[in-house]
Amino acid sequence: MKIQTLFIDTMVAMDEDVTHMISALGIPPQIISDPATVYQQINSADDPVSAAKQVLYITRNKGAVVKACPGTCEYICCDYTILHTATFCTMDCSYCILQAYFHPPVQIGRAHV
Secondary structure, eight states: OOOOEEEEETTTTTOHHHHHHHHHHTOOEEEESOTHHHHHHHHTSSSHHHHHTTEEEEEEOOSOSEEEOOOOSSSOOOOOEEEOSEESOSOOOTTOTHHHHSSSOOEEEEEOO
């Protein structure tokens, strides 16, 4: 699916990399200060998972870029090291646990500023 809606966190709106992404996507961004705006839009859709695949929210990375897989008490941890630059995905892989794991299912790009 193609990105239809672009949300940008006010903290990264003027970042050079973010302005480049805005230009490349060719979608007018909605500058927001509260991620609840994104979640409300997605959760109000008839099919939040499909709707989320058309929304991109770019915000500031608040943690490490490279880190260990967090695992959960529900699943056996993979022990992989993760490059943590984004969350969720536009692909519709039927076997992917992440489609049920992320709630709300929103694609988040993280600017490293």
